[in-house]
Amino acid sequence: xxxxxxxxxxxxxxxxxxxxxxxxxxxxxxxxxxxxxxxxxxxxxxxxxxxxxxxxxxxxxxxxxxxxxxxxxxxxxxxxxxxxxxxxxxxxxxxxxxxxxxxxxxxxxxxxxxxxxxxxxxxxxxxxxxxxxxxxxxxxxxxxxxxxxxxxxxxxxxxxxxxxxxxxxxxxxxxxxxxxxxxxxxxxxxxxxxxxxxxxxx
Amino acid sequence: xxxxxxxxxxxxxxxxxxxxxxxxxxxxxxxxxxxxxxxxxxxxxxxxxxxxxxxxxxxxxxxxxxxxxxxxxxxxxxxxxxxxxxxxxxxxxxxxxxxxxxxxxxxxxxxxxxxxxxxxxxxxxxxxxxxxxxxxxxxxxxxxxxxxxxxxxxxxxxxxxxxxxxxxxxxxxxxxxxxxxxxxxxxxxxxxxxxxxxxxxxxxxxxxxxxxxxxxxxxxxxxxxxxxxxxxxxxxxxxxxxxxx
Numbered sequence: 001x002x003x004x005x006x007x008x009x010x011x012x013x014x015x016x017x018x019x020x021x022x023x024x025x026x027x028x029x030x031x032x033x034x035x036x037x038x039x040x041x042x043x044x045x046x047x048x049x050x051x052x053x054x055x056x057x058x059x060x061x062x063x064x065x066x067x068x069x070x071x072x073x074x075x076x077x078x079x080x081x082x083x084x085x086x087x088x089x090x091x092x093x094x095x096x097x098x099x100x101x102x103x104x105x106x107x108x109x110x111x112x113x114x115x116x117x118x119x120x121x122x123x124x125x126x127x128x129x130x131x132x133x134x135x136x137x138x139x140x141x142x143x144x145x146x147x148x149x150x151x152x153x154x155x156x157x158x159x160x161x162x163x164x165x166x167x168x169x170x171x172x173x174x175x176x177x178x179x180x181x182x183x184x185x186x187x188x189x190x191x192x193x194x195x196x197x198x199x200x201x202x
Numbered sequence: 203x204x205x206x207x208x209x210x211x212x213x214x215x216x217x218x219x220x221x222x223x224x225x226x227x228x229x230x231x232x233x234x235x236x237x238x239x240x241x242x243x244x245x246x247x248x249x250x251x252x253x254x255x256x257x258x259x260x261x262x263x264x265x266x267x268x269x270x271x272x273x274x275x276x277x278x279x280x281x282x283x284x285x286x287x288x289x290x291x292x293x294x295x296x297x298x299x300x301x302x303x304x305x306x307x308x309x310x311x312x313x314x315x316x317x318x319x320x321x322x323x324x325x326x327x328x329x330x331x332x333x334x335x336x337x338x339x340x341x342x343x344x345x346x347x348x349x350x351x352x353x354x355x356x357x358x359x360x361x362x363x364x365x366x367x368x369x370x371x372x373x374x375x376x377x378x379x380x381x382x383x384x385x386x387x388x389x390x391x392x393x394x395x396x397x398x399x400x401x402x403x404x405x406x407x408x409x410x411x412x413x414x415x416x417x418x419x420x421x422x423x424x425x426x427x428x429x430x431x432x433x434x435x436x437x438x439x440x441x442x443x444x445x446x447x
Contacts (some may be wrong), residue, residue: 013336016399016407022343023395028390029344030351055380059388075340086228087308088235145236157297195385 013071024063025076029083031056046164049134050176053127057184058191060126065192070109074124077101077129089133089144096132100125120185127181131174137161138170218257220327222425223315226253226432231308233439242442248278250435251303252309257428259320270310277302316345322417330419339407343398347391354390360385 035052039045067073081097104126111118136145142165146158233250251274258267280299320340328338367382402408 015339015402018339019343019395019399019402022340023347023391023398025340026344026347026351026390030348031384058384062388062392071336075336078337079340079344086224086231087312088231184248191381191385196389199389 006201013069017072017077019070020063020066020070020081021075024059024066025079027059028056028063028076029080031059032080044135046137046173047171049127049130049173050180052130053123053177053180054184054187055125057181057186057188059188060123061185061188061192062196063121064108064123065196067108068113069095070105073105073108073126074098077104077126080129081132084133090136091133092135097129100127100129116189120182120189123185123188124178124181127184128174128177130169130177134173135170137165138167216234217422217424218318218428219419219421220315220319220323221331222421222428223257223319224327226257226428227308227311227315229432229436230311231255232431233240233435234307235304243439244281246435246438246442250439251278251307253428253435254307254314257314258310259313263317266310266313270306273302273306277306309436317447318379320417321346322415323419325413326415326417329413347395350389350394351387354394355383355387358386358390362386 016170032052035055036048038051063076064073077097077100078094081094081096084093084097085091104122107118107122107125111122136142146161230250230253234247255271255274258270277299280295281303283295312350324345325338325342328341362382367379
């Protein structure tokens with residue numbers, strides 16, 4: 001028993017924590033994938049990074065209430081990034097997933113894993129990983145990506161995409177993802193208060 | 203429906219190393235999503251789209267293979283037809299066939315990956331790739347968990363329908379709809395998760411010793427064939443992207 005106490009004092013990740021990471025990553029990913037189906041409506045594709053964090057805020061805030069150690073959000077970020085990559089997004093998504101997860105972890109540690117304000121901000125930062133998945137619509141990647149779509153989706157669709165994705169929009173979306181995260185985080189905290197506290201899950 | 207990493211071995215005819223499956227999946231989804239459907243690209247696409255079909259067939263998953271085969275044939279025909287149609291019909295056809303041919307192969311490849319790999323094989327393969335436990339355990343839990351979430355969601359959906367909550371029910375408020383569907387699912391999942399951590403403790407997952415496994419993981423002749431085929435597709439694809447033949 002004394003050995004266990006030592007381990008948790010050292011703040012190392014135990015198997016129990018790793019299982020929690022798995023569960024909440026699964027919840028997060030399934031919800032994210034379901035919500036991002038709005039992207040199938042052509043132009044709504046660019047709205048995915050803003051809308052999804054609002055819904056996924058609910059499981060993520062519960063997750064953050066359970067986090068007491070450093071590194072769990074980083075692992076979630078890596079996992080989400082790797083799965084997005086395997087499903088055919090550019091490799092940059094692994095990078096943004098790792099970086100956003102790590103930064104979110106630092107912010108969370110800053111609030112000593114208790115501060116609600118910090119966990120909302122942390123979630124806002126975490127939500128920005130999705131920019132790595134959508135970056136192929138902007139900057140140098142744009143031409144090649146959209147030209148490969150021209151054959152698949154037709155001229156009208158691609159021309160519309162060209163029109164609605166100027167480069168400055170990327171930075172707007174970065175901010176949008178952050179704001180979406182903040183809204184989702186606050187929603188999550190409200191839900192947490194209303195439902196999970198009573199049930200004794202938190 | 204068994205979608206998770208299964209605990210027991212099914213009656214598979216051909217054994218593939220999980221690493222080969224992973225590689226094939228990355229290549230298939232990458233080529234299908236960013237691929238070009240005109241000219242040579244179309245034939246490369248067909249060749250790559252065949253991979254999940256053949257693998258599903260060989261692994262004895264006949265019904266899924268047939269569903270996939272029908273859908274992909276349908277979308278390929280649409281893509282050929284598109285050349286002769288113009289106007290609004292063109293957009294609709296392109297979009298439908300684009301959606302199917304771009305995302306379906308990746309989805310079915312993922313299905314094949316998780317349905318034909320046991321938990322033990324998956325962990326052993328990941329360990330052989332020298333991936334840390336801190337990544338392997340969450341990944342394994344995650345794959346094991348997604349079907350649980352789908353299952354819980356189905357039962358909760360039925361229970362809520364009985365109370366008139368749902369599309370077409372008497373409570374039409376969107377926020378309520380999300381709230382009464384989502385929160386029970388999260389609660390149920392967290393509860394199952396707690397049980398899983400307790401089970402992991404009793405199985406001794408927490409000891410810091412090197413894991414041993416009875417799974418024999420290794421590359422065989424069948425791996426070589428699949429790897430060669432996928433690699434050939436990838437090289438052709440890269441060539442086509444660069445000079446456009």
